[in-house]
Amino acid sequence: MSTAAANWCYATVAPRARSSTIVASLGTPAPSNSSSFRPKLIRNTPVQAAPVAPALMDAAVERLKTGFEKFKTEVYDKKPDFFEPLKAGQAPKYMVFACADSRVCPSVTLGLEPGEAFTIRNIANMQVEVIVVIGHSRCGGIKALLSLKDGADDSFHFVEDWVRIGFPAKKKVQTECASMPFDDQCTVLEKEAVNVSLQNLLTYPFVKEGVSNGTLKLVGGHYDFVSGKFETWEQ
Numbered sequence: 001m002s003t004a005a006a007n008w009c010y011a012t013v014a015p016r017a018r019s020s021t022i023v024a025s026l027g028t029p030a031p032s033n034s035s036s037f038r039p040k041l042i043r044n045t046p047v048q049a050a051p052v053a054p055a056l057m058d059a060a061v062e063r064l065k066t067g068f069e070k071f072k073t074e075v076y077d078k079k080p081d082f083f084e085p086l087k088a089g090q091a092p093k094y095m096v097f098a099c100a101d102s103r104v105c106p107s108v109t110l111g112l113e114p115g116e117a118f119t120i121r122n123i124a125n126m127q128v129e130v131i132v133v134i135g136h137s138r139c140g141g142i143k144a145l146l147s148l149k150d151g152a153d154d155s156f157h158f159v160e161d162w163v164r165i166g167f168p169a170k171k172k173v174q175t176e177c178a179s180m181p182f183d184d185q186c187t188v189l190e191k192e193a194v195n196v197s198l199q200n201l202l203t204y205p206f207v208k209e210g211v212s213n214g215t216l217k218l219v220g221g222h223y224d225f226v227s228g229k230f231e232t233w234e235q
Contacts, residue, residue, distance in 0.1 A: 060129055060130050060217070061130060061217065061219055061232065061234070064130075064132065064219070064221075064232065065230075065232065068230040072228055072230075076228050077228070082113070083114070083225065083228075085115075086114060086115045086225060087138070087225065087226050090115050091115075092115060092116055092117050092118055093116060093117070094112070094116060094117035094118070095117065095118045095119075095120070096110070096112075096117050096118070096119045096120070098119065098120070098121050100121040106119050106121075107119065114225075128216070129215070129216060129217065130216070130217045130218075130219055131201065131207070131216065131217070131218050131219070132219045132220075132221055132232075133194050133197045133198055133201070133218070133219070133220055133221065134194070134220075134221040134222065134223055135190040135191060135193060135194040135220075135221070135222045135223075136190065136222065136223045136224070136225060137187065137190065137222075137223065137224040137225055137226050137227075138186075138225075138226065139186070139190050141162070141163050141166075142166070142186050142189050142190050142193060143186055144163060145163050145166050145167075145170055145189070145193075146170060146173070146182070146185060146186055146189055165193075165196060165197070165200070166189070166192075166193040166196055168196055169189055169192035169193040169195065169196045170189060172192055173185050173188050173189045173192055190222060191220070191222050191231075194220040194221070194222065195220060195235075198218050198220055198235045199235075201218060202218070202235070211235075217234065217235075218234070218235035219232055219233070219234055219235070220232065220233050220234075220235060221233075
């Protein structure tokens with residue numbers, strides 16, 4: 001199971017808001033009994049961005065959809081021989097640590113193709129308008145989570161805490177999708193685990209404040225690299 005799968009850096013699931021098809025955990029919920037708690041991945045400071053008009057916010061989300069459409073038509077559809085092996089597995093040669101600064105994109109600046117590198121990017125206090133949490137098809141972390149028997153010892157080692165974040169999503173899928181084949185349950189869980197991360201983000205006061213006053217939008221996504229589809233929904 002890869003680090004990327006464990007960080008997911010989540011037959012039909014019902015998104016909590018409208019969805020459209022053309023998608024690390026980001027962390028655990030903030031402890032309610034600790035006023036001094038500081039998030040590991042996002043600094044605990046208020047979102048200071050000015051209110052954004054709904055039309056502009058929708059345009060920001062639409063930009064992601066058109067971006068994927070361009071990738072699919074100009075890259076994915078034109079390189080079937082390249083993407084076909086990636087459906088079966090990955091064997092990246094590199095692990096790249098980089099700042100989350102939007103001007104520094106390792107895949108672009110280093111010319112890295114899908115499957116060539118794990119990328120880990122730390123996050124500073126940026127006044128973003130949209131936070132996107134993306135799950136993906138054939139996620140090793142999701143498969144391991146769904147395979148783990150209740151009460152059994154796990155073998156996730158150093159990534160077990162990341163995987164355990166998805167337990168609420170696992171319980172939901174097992175309850176609502178018990179009659180589905182295992183692989184189909186994994187697909188549903190890939191999306192539901194995204195919803196868990198979106199809910200966890202809302203436990204941070206500065207994120208909740210930004211969503212409430214309209215300066216921040218949370219978007220869930222799922223990238224199916226087997227079929228070349230990208231689905232998004234709003235929290």
